[in-house]
Amino acid sequence: MKKQYLLIVFIGLAFSLYAQEEAFDNDLKVGLVLSGGGAKGLAHIGALRVIEESGVRIDYIGGTSMGAIVGALYASGYSANELDSIFKDVDFTKLIQGYVPRSTMSFYEKQNQEKYALKLPFEKLRISFPSAISTGQNVYNLLNELLFHVNDVEDFNKLPIPFFCIATDVETGEMVKLDRGYLPLAITASGAFPSLFEPVEIENRILIDGGVVNNYPIDEVRAMGADIIIGVDVQDPLSKRDELNSATGVLLQINNYRTVNDMKNKRGETDIYVKPDIKDYSVISFDQGDSIINNGYRAALKQKIPLDSLAMLQSGELRKHYPIQKLDSFHINSVYIRGNEQYSRAYIKGKLRYDTEQYTNFQKLDQGFNTLAATNNFKSLKYVIRPNEDGYALDLHVKERTTETFLKLGVHYDDLYQTAGLINITKKHLLFKDDVASFDFILGDNLRYNFDYYIDKGFYWSLGVRSRFNTFVKDIDFNFAAETAPNLLSTVNKLDLEFDDLVNQIYMQTVWNEEFNVGLGVEHELLKIQTETVVPEEQSKLVFYNSNYLGPYAFIKFDSLDDKYFPTRGFFFDADWNTYMFGTDYKPRDIMGYSVAKLKMGFALPVYHRLSMNLFMEGGFTLGDAEIGSLDFILGGYGNDLPVNMSPFVGYEYLSFGGDSYVKTSLNLDWEFIPKSHINFMANFANADDNIFEGGEWFKVPDYTGYACGYSFESFVGPVELKYNWSPEGNNSFWSVNVGFWF
Numbered sequence: 001m002k003k004q005y006l007l008i009v010f011i012g013l014a015f016s017l018y019a020q021e022e023a024f025d026n027d028l029k030v031g032l033v034l035s036g037g038g039a040k041g042l043a044h045i046g047a048l049r050v051i052e053e054s055g056v057r058i059d060y061i062g063g064t065s066m067g068a069i070v071g072a073l074y075a076s077g078y079s080a081n082e083l084d085s086i087f088k089d090v091d092f093t094k095l096i097q098g099y100v101p102r103s104t105m106s107f108y109e110k111q112n113q114e115k116y117a118l119k120l121p122f123e124k125l126r127i128s129f130p131s132a133i134s135t136g137q138n139v140y141n142l143l144n145e146l147l148f149h150v151n152d153v154e155d156f157n158k159l160p161i162p163f164f165c166i167a168t169d170v171e172t173g174e175m176v177k178l179d180r181g182y183l184p185l186a187i188t189a190s191g192a193f194p195s196l197f198e199p200v201e202i203e204n205r206i207l208i209d210g211g212v213v214n215n216y217p218i219d220e221v222r223a224m225g226a227d228i229i230i231g232v233d234v235q236d237p238l239s240k241r242d243e244l245n246s247a248t249g250v251l252l253q254i255n256n257y258r259t260v261n262d263m264k265n266k267r268g269e270t271d272i273y274v275k276p277d278i279k280d281y282s283v284i285s286f287d288q289g290d291s292i293i294n295n296g297y298r299a300a301l302k303q304k305i306p307l308d309s310l311a312m313l314q315s316g317e318l319r320k321h322y323p324i325q326k327l328d329s330f331h332i333n334s335v336y337i338r339g340n341e342q343y344s345r346a347y348i349k350g351k352l353r354y355d356t357e358q359y360t361n362f363q364k365l366d367q368g369f370n371t372l373a374a375t376n377n378f379k380s381l382k383y384v385i386r387p388n389e390d391g392y393a394l395d396l397h398v399k400e401r402t403t404e405t406f407l408k409l410g411v412h413y414d415d416l417y418q419t420a421g422l423i424n425i426t427k428k429h430l431l432f433k434d435d436v437a438s439f440d441f442i443l444g445d446n447l448r449y450n451f452d453y454y455i456d457k458g459f460y461w462s463l464g465v466r467s468r469f470n471t472f473v474k475d476i477d478f479n480f481a482a483e484t485a486p487n488l489l490s491t492v493n494k495l496d497l498e499f500d501d502l503v504n505q506i507y508m509q510t511v512w513n514e515e516f517n518v519g520l521g522v523e524h525e526l527l528k529i530q531t532e533t534v535v536p537e538e539q540s541k542l543v544f545y546n547s548n549y550l551g552p553y554a555f556i557k558f559d560s561l562d563d564k565y566f567p568t569r570g571f572f573f574d575a576d577w578n579t580y581m582f583g584t585d586y587k588p589r590d591i592m593g594y595s596v597a598k599l600k601m602g603f604a605l606p607v608y609h610r611l612s613m614n615l616f617m618e619g620g621f622t623l624g625d626a627e628i629g630s631l632d633f634i635l636g637g638y639g640n641d642l643p644v645n646m647s648p649f650v651g652y653e654y655l656s657f658g659g660d661s662y663v664k665t666s667l668n669l670d671w672e673f674i675p676k677s678h679i680n681f682m683a684n685f686a687n688a689d690d691n692i693f694e695g696g697e698w699f700k701v702p703d704y705t706g707y708a709c710g711y712s713f714e715s716f717v718g719p720v721e722l723k724y725n726w727s728p729e730g731n732n733s734f735w736s737v738n739v740g741f742w743f
Contacts, residue, residue, distance in 0.1 A: 031060040031226025034067030036211035037234035038283025041066025043276040043296025048080035050300035055311035062221040064210040068165035068190035075163035092286030098134035104370040116408040117717040136197035143184040165190040166210030215259040231270040329359040331391035350458020412740035418445035470643040495533035502526040545630035551580040567604035568612040594624030614668040621661040634658040640742040651706015651727035662688035676714040
């Protein structure tokens, strides 16, 4: 035990017995050193609780990485108990991985998120890998909210407790002491763990985790004027040879050489040294935060006597703690955007959902920055919020990604398209700023493609071009085939139907909050339906329909569902209207004005723990004198993204029934009994035939009912699903299988 440590105890006891009413002329100044250690740094919170209970006043704080984050929050005015509550409410998995809620994504990014299993940068015909797992945007957003009450402080010595943190200059390897600037930005730089988070730029220096060079800044705290040093050390010791069984472990061992060796001296210079027993935890054990905090508390309790004695030696008063008041809303009256070259100010402001005429809050700010981050167009989105005369100014510094080309892959199997492999090439800035071109080539039992080109103008009307080709062959028993060629099909119960659908669109649209979308355009469609099962004389195939259609269309869409495949909350509305002005198999006077309208709407909500309910209603009808059977609505099967006017209906095989109008209601109960594993039950009811709205048939007891139950697993390639289907009136049952995202 150190002599200085014994001296503190002795003087403290003497002081408590003989000099309780006297004060020292020179009050002892206490400095607190908090080391880095990832999730292990949560132990700092437990140690702070004991320090507070002992009555020790902290006069200076210095920290690195997680120690910088906890230290900055404490220095800004939070108590240990408040920190405990804050970190217990944080979902660290989503925070660190850069999770972006689906409801905040743009419509384009929602499609990307729900289609591709693997996405890789692709430059100069070479595949590369991201420089970091996460941009750290969610961490930065949270720190801005938690430290908003001190956003006017530029000199960290003017915080309620003077503070600094340590970062590393990645170019020179030099230690950088950060005691001025914008506090959330500084501690984000101090905690930018290499390969996990993107480096942070401050004053033209590229900074990463300070633990690389100085994970326990005791000398810097003492230089602030501290007489006594309390240190909380959550660093890992060097691993033994039998523990170095991975490349990551070896790299961490090499990185720890310097800090572990430095601690041999720094520990001896620490007056009250707290070393929590957290060897059984890793730097990412955030899911065990409660246990880590408690271990920090128990370790600090071992130093209770010297801490109590130190508190007696401090003649000054403890700093009074006032609960931090959070603003419900605030007014950002100006936005400055720097660093944007490829993306316009209108594009960035449109994604931010920013409006100077309205008050905002951090929930809305987070939604905006999540939308901007979800575009994957920026390596960094760092903003500073400072007060001004009439409210607050937001200074946003963006760092655009230089990668413009991406390779994306996906796989899929279902009972309609069979096996499919997806290869996508996405190119940004193909012709203009703010544009993106994407081409899906789908291999497998049925060759298909999807092409999208979109110029995103943010607040303003955006322009797009879309082309897609669908094809499949399906063994069906469907009424419209018999009605089309009754003589040929009179002795055939089923036939292999070949379906080809080519759709080309030019459109313009505008969005609000990336959830509400309205647009209009012009559409060309080539629809071909034929079979080889029965063939007329001197023909290779029986062709039911082979027509081109052309006309305007319009659409309105609102989508706030939190997941496409397993939604637990949110609302959905999708309506579109196609009017046809031309058809190759029809006279202009017959087809002119022929229209097809569709509507789908519904909601998802949680019912009980991990149990959710989805209720959706949809319908469609046609208007016009022409009889165009190829544009009828067709129901049956299970899935998403089906072509033309097809709609899924469990309990029936694909392409089982339909008509020129229909109504359908579907109910889905989904229980996620363990993470990513679901048991679900589906029921749907429909009426479908010709002119059901004219005779009121749409409102009668459903003619078609179907049910399905099964198991679903969320894999990295998409849902893996097995469902048992049945229908009472169909008197049949069958199994359906789906693997992967739908495309």
